[in-house]
Amino acid sequence: MSTAGIHAGWDAAADGHGALTPPIHTASAYAQPSHAALKALFQRRADGFAYSRSGNPTTAVLEERITALEQGIGAIAVASGQAATTIALCALAAPGGHVVASSRLYGGTTEFLDDTLADFGVTCTVVDPWDLGAWEAAFTDSTRAAIVESIANPGAELVDLPALSAIAHERDVPVVVDSTLASPALYRPGEHGADVVVHSATKYLCGHGTTIAGLIVDTGRFDPRRCPDRWSRLTTPNRRFGVTFADDYARGGSGLLAYARAKYVTDFGTTLPASSAQQILVGIETLDLRMQRISEDAAALASRLHGRPGVAHVAHPTLPGRPDAHLAERDFPHGTSGVFSIELEGGEAAAAAFCDALRLWTIAVNIGDARSLVCHPATTTHSHLTDAQREACGVRPGTVRLSVGLEDREDLWADLEAGLAAARSGSEVTTAA
Ligand SMILES: Cc1ncc(COP(=O)(O)O)c(C=O)c1O
Structure with a gap:
């Protein structure tokens, strides 16, 4: 943990100048060697940076670092913790899905579920996560996600994540864990059953109250190919992007995050500024x-x-x-x-x-x-x-x-x-x- 917190995602020797800490890349767009190279980026046939709204070399270091700390398969850095929850739940449950939510969530998350996510036709059943019977009863055929906080804000209530996840996984429902209060220094939700981890990096990951930021991590447990009809948005060719996002899993990547980045981060414009990513990277060094x-x-x-x-x-x-x-x-x-x-x-x-x-x-x-x-x-x-x-x-x-x-x-x-x-x-x- 301490070693990954300082080194993961960055190799000073590979940097042209040997910069020990990741530089802040402020460019909005990235020059390409040819017409074909830029076309390949847009067709998702090549990896790289085209335009900073959907990805940037500094935020990419942060994404690699949190992936290593959570031992996941990928991550997306976004503009705030609120954006992380919004994008994770939209990617899984919008439009028209159902979410099972803990009654002990940060107030802003409860408001989002109750109001804005409802505007997308997503319904929500709220239950006490200490009541496993109520948790089990809350799932329906349309449930597309469950959400809990590993340590709840503000009463520091802990969840029995292995038990909650077992119930959700029996129904092939992914579990999203807001692990803001724990941070990976205290708890890795993926080791206890979480499919997706969200962080308000504004808090402990930053550590000094200087920066608003959010992170979404795919722990590698969720595989939409198990229920291809339910997750057809991931398992069938996407008309807009011309790819099948679930194909990324075969290459060790996260189809869910690829979809969330291509669609929601890009459309909502919830980009994390490179300077903010660098602040969070510095914070993580002492986490x-x-x-x-x-x-x-x-x-x-x-x-x-x-x-x-x-x-x-x-x-x-x-x-x-x-x-x-x-x-x-x-x-x-x-x-x-x-x-x-x-x-x-x-x-x-x-x-x-x-x-x-x-x-x-x-x-x-x-x-x-x-x-x-x-x-x-x-x-x-x-x-x-x-x-x-x-x-x-x-x-x-x-x-x-x-x-x-x-x-x-x-x-x-x-x-x-x-x-x-x-x-x-x-x-x-x-x-x-
Ligand atoms: C547990 C938790 N999740 C999410 C958020 C939202 O994070 P942000 O303020 O970075 O948008 C907060 C903010 O207080 C929080 O405490």
């Missing part, structure tokens, strides 16, 4: 180290917060009573990331007093930064959901999401204690009022 330290600090802070006056609940998989504690032990030996949530007694007023009193933790709607961040999901990341949707993912008025950064653990704790004191007096003031 392994950061994830170990952040996961340890988060578990330690969660355990100190557990049972403190004014704290009704701490949502972290290592704490007593969590039904996913065995999954933390079995599948996450290196930790469960730096994101978890706490529920304060006193609802939104207590949460607001807590956040406002913090000096080191910054109020911001991001996670995975080197800086520790805090936010109130009910009024921000999950504010457009219904009360029932919020309840289903454990977001209540007193819930505060914490994203532990790389500052000193004792400094972070001192600040949290100040926040808790303010929350207690904040909620007392509200109760008195």
Whole structure:
């Protein structure tokens, strides 16, 4: 992991100048040696770069690196984590398919499923991924994808991916795993049954809050040729592109990603800028180290917060009573990331007093930064959901999401204690009022 994080996808010796880190290729288009060469690129008879909207040498290094880290067969870098989910689900389920979705997803994903993906005629059944019976019952003949987060945002709930995948695979339905919180440093979904992995690379892969980016990885499990009629968009000649995308599997490539890139990345224009790809590549170099330290600090802070006056609940998989504690032990030996949530007694007023009193933790709607961040999901990341949707993912008025950064653990704790004191007096003031 540490070695691939630094070297995969880039060979300085093969670069004309010996650049140790991948250069940022800003060109929009690439000169071709002949008319025939450009024609071959458009006919998909040759590999190469024609126009940066659909591919670029710098983003290609990032794609190779994440493929190596996830041990998949290919990847596409896109403009954001949201674009990664959008493209993965459109490629599998649009138009008119059905998706089985975890009730514990990032708010933006739930909104996308509920609203924009529905505009493409895709229906969705939302289930608690801890309820395997409900998960099994949700599949229909039109189900084309299932989606879960390996570590859910914001309550850090873990999924039993081998069990969920077995149910989906019995019906030949591919499983998409948003592994943003875990990153490949903590968990490789492909080893546990995932067919497609999506990342908001904006978070831990970047690691420093500088860049929005997304990644889609094909783990190599999904093969549309097993059900050619169901996946005819991949298994029959495509009128527009003149190829059968599933033929790529015979060459060790991903027909699904080739289709997603040719159609959705190109049509939606969700291109990742080369400069952003380079930022993510730099971030990945230290991913392994950061994830170990952040996961340890988060578990330690969660355990100190557990049972403190004014704290009704701490949502972290290592704490007593969590039904996913065995999954933390079995599948996450290196930790469960730096994101978890706490529920304060006193609802939104207590949460607001807590956040406002913090000096080191910054109020911001991001996670995975080197800086520790805090936010109130009910009024921000999950504010457009219904009360029932919020309840289903454990977001209540007193819930505060914490994203532990790389500052000193004792400094972070001192600040949290100040926040808790303010929350207690904040909620007392509200109760008195
Ligand atoms: C788990 C998860 N998936 C996807 C996204 C969307 O990523 P982006 O903001 O890079 O579009 C987020 C953003 O917070 C997230 O937390």
